[in-house]
Amino acid sequence: MDCIYLTGIRGYGYTGYLPEEQVLGQWFEVDVRLWLDISPAAKTDAIEDTLDYRSVISLVQHLVKTSKFALVEKLVTVIADSILQQYDRITQVQVILTKPGAPIPDFSGKISIELTKSKSDV
Secondary structure (H helix, E strand, O other): OEEEEEEEEEEEEOOOOOHHHHHHOEEEEEEEEEEEOOHHHHHHOOHHHOOOHHHHHHHHHHHHHHOOOOOHHHHHHHHHHHHHHHOOOOOEEEEEEEEOOOOOOOOOOOEEEEEEEEHHHO
């Protein structure tokens, strides 16, 4: 199966366990891998025969900006489910959600959650 990768989708959101994370917010970065058949578009060279990935990017940014959950596990699941529900062509999705600046003392690394789901999971 073919894949489209969308990497480095950034958004400022309010998901986090600590109360200040839900008030002050923080940056999130999302990478998405989309499984779909791109052969029709390869033949026709027409965007209507593939996925307009600009709309997926907008959806992910909207969900990051407007969601307010305690756990990133919830946010990554909502992103994956929303993509699978809104795009018929996509048969499977992988979402990697990263908190590049998690508020943890003496920790300067990143925290990432990876989730892979298919249509049958939704």
